[in-house]
Amino acid sequence: MSAAPEAVRLHTPAPSPPTTPTKKPASRPHVTIRGLSKRFDSTVIYDRFDLDIPRGELISVFGPNGCGKSTLINMVAGLIPPDAGQILFDGMRLDEIKFGYVFQNYREALFPWLRAFDNIAYPLKVMQVSPAERRARTEKLVVHLGVKLDLNLYPYQMSGGQQQLVSIMRALVVEPEILFLDEPFSALDYEMTLFMREQLQRIFMETGTTTVLVSHDLEEAVFLADRVLLLSRHPARVADFTPVTAPRPRTDATLSEPEFVGTKAHCLDVFQREVRRA
Amino acid sequence: MRAKALKPLLPAIGVAGLIAVWSLVSWQQWVDPVLLPSPIETGKALWTGMGGALGFDFVKTVYRTAASTAIAAVMGIPLGILLGSSELLYRSLEFVIDFFRSTPASAMFPLFLVLFGVGDETKISVAAFGAILVILFNVAYGVMNARKTRLLAAKVMGASRLRVLFDVMLLESLPQTFVGLRNGVSLALVIIVVAEMFIGSQDGLGHSVFEAQQLFDMPRMYAAIFAAGALGYGLNLLFLVVERRFVHWAGK
Numbered sequence: 395m396s397a398a399p400e401a402v403r404l405h406t407p408a409p410s411p412p413t414t415p416t417k418k419p420a421s422r423p424h425v426t427i428r429g430l431s432k433r434f435d436s437t438v439i440y441d442r443f444d445l446d447i448p449r450g451e452l453i454s455v456f457g458p459n460g461c462g463k464s465t466l467i468n469m470v471a472g473l474i475p476p477d478a479g480q481i482l483f484d485g486m487r488l489d490e491i492k493f494g495y496v497f498q499n500y501r502e503a504l505f506p507w508l509r510a511f512d513n514i515a516y517p518l519k520v521m522q523v524s525p526a527e528r529r530a531r532t533e534k535l536v537v538h539l540g541v542k543l544d545l546n547l548y549p550y551q552m553s554g555g556q557q558q559l560v561s562i563m564r565a566l567v568v569e570p571e572i573l574f575l576d577e578p579f580s581a582l583d584y585e586m587t588l589f590m591r592e593q594l595q596r597i598f599m600e601t602g603t604t605t606v607l608v609s610h611d612l613e614e615a616v617f618l619a620d621r622v623l624l625l626s627r628h629p630a631r632v633a634d635f636t637p638v639t640a641p642r643p644r645t646d647a648t649l650s651e652p653e654f655v656g657t658k659a660h661c662l663d664v665f666q667r668e669v670r671r672a
Numbered sequence: 673m674r675a676k677a678l679k680p681l682l683p684a685i686g687v688a689g690l691i692a693v694w695s696l697v698s699w700q701q702w703v704d705p706v707l708l709p710s711p712i713e714t715g716k717a718l719w720t721g722m723g724g725a726l727g728f729d730f731v732k733t734v735y736r737t738a739a740s741t742a743i744a745a746v747m748g749i750p751l752g753i754l755l756g757s758s759e760l761l762y763r764s765l766e767f768v769i770d771f772f773r774s775t776p777a778s779a780m781f782p783l784f785l786v787l788f789g790v791g792d793e794t795k796i797s798v799a800a801f802g803a804i805l806v807i808l809f810n811v812a813y814g815v816m817n818a819r820k821t822r823l824l825a826a827k828v829m830g831a832s833r834l835r836v837l838f839d840v841m842l843l844e845s846l847p848q849t850f851v852g853l854r855n856g857v858s859l860a861l862v863i864i865v866v867a868e869m870f871i872g873s874q875d876g877l878g879h880s881v882f883e884a885q886q887l888f889d890m891p892r893m894y895a896a897i898f899a900a901g902a903l904g905y906g907l908n909l910l911f912l913v914v915e916r917r918f919v920h921w922a923g924k
Contacts, residue, residue: 502819
């Protein structure tokens with residue numbers, strides 16, 4: 395298969411800041427996407443799309459509206475079948491690996507008849523883990539993440555941010571090799587979004603799980619990412635795969651540092667160029 | 673603050689108003705007292721009746737309504753789940769179900785009389801027939817309208833079709849199932865009371881109303897009507913309470 399020119403090569407050593415010791419060197423891509431094609435009716439969303447997702451990094455996907463950001467992770471996570479192409483995780487198929495997926499709409503993604511704790515433990519039930527071990531593993535995760543939440547509540551008794559936190563924990567309880575988040579904070583108010591960014595960063599630093607985040611907020615995308623995947627209008631190509639080198643943990647102060655501002659400006663440039671191209 | 677404290681008492685105003693108007697009308701004899709007895713007479717008939725014949729009829733009607741609703745639920749819920757979980761099956765049967773759901777169950781009396789004779793079986797089975805379709809339709813609707821994201825969430829966690837059905841779809845459809853049960857029990861009561869009036873019946877509230885009317889015993893007739901009303905209201909309330917207990921997440 396001939397690699398399209400926009401295929402991203404990851405052999406350049408990723409500048410990984412010393413503050414993230416959990417991160418393994420990106421020697422070998424974690425996810426390889428080759429020749430991915432998808433059309434909805436007559437609209438070609440992806441046409442022989444290639445991409446390598448590096449291991450242990452947090453990738454933000456950003457691009458013009460309707461370019462297929464969510465479609466990309468939905469195909470990678472197996473929610474939508476691609477028309478053609480291959481997606482492999484360390485050479486394995488999706489059904490051979492453990493992964494987590496967080497929906498934008500936490501209200502509809504959580505099970506309102508289960509308490510938060512049982513919501514988090516549910517994927518283990520699907521995996522037919524014994525109740526005692528389910529309990530133990532869920533408790534371990536809660537302690538590990540240092541989450542201060544009353545998990546005896548039902549989801550509808552919690553705030554939006556708390557519910558989304560429960561969703562993220564539900565995705566993490568299986569100790570996934572890769573975590574997908576589809577605009578996880580876009581239904582939250584700004585205050586809660588800021589809080590949740592911090593939580594997600596902390597979780598990422600704790601677990602070092604390869605994470606793919608779809609975002610429609612450039613600041614959020616850059617703030618959280620090790621690399622920002624900028625997509626063009628459909629048929630989507632990789633417009634740029636910008637590394638974000640700001641050290642973690644990033645804070646509110648990071649937002650105004652020249653380097654961060656520069657990266658964000660660069661991403662915005664690429665974005666504007668892609669929007670105007672149409 | 674004061675208005676808030678009085679709020680639970682508001683329904684009593686309607687009741688008091690009704691009794692007041694009724695008392696006035698019967699005291700002024702604006703309506704022939706033979707047709708409209710006073711509230712006190714009616715209350716007396718209700719009180720003594722419930723301790724005797726009317727109470728017996730009441731229990732009979734409760735039994736028939738409960739039996740027909742139970743049969744309808746036992747048959748309608750699994751069928752509804754089956755139908756709701758297969759779009760193709762539902763679409764192929766939708767018209768038939770809708771047609772019979774729209775058919776007045778009372779039109780089926782003669783047929784069921786031929787099938788089951790003039791006993792309890794006929795009344796119960798006609799009522800069950802009416803209630804099944806209502807329950808089935810609502811359950812199927814509830815299953816079909818399970819939130820897509822929730823089903824997807826279970827699927828993405830690797831849940832099998834069967835697990836999605838039992839862990840997600842069934843619970844997702846519960847609120848709508850209760851709507852079906854409430855409508856079903858109301859319909860069953862209507863059919864039972866009508867059946868008790870006309871099909872060579874010896875007891876039940878319908879029989880009681882009809883017999884009192886034939887004997888021109890108006891206080892007793894009104895008492896039986898109120899007993900039937902209380903039963904209908906009580907059954908609905910019962911299902912609401914059970915629903916709130918088991919479907920605590922509904923509407924949240």
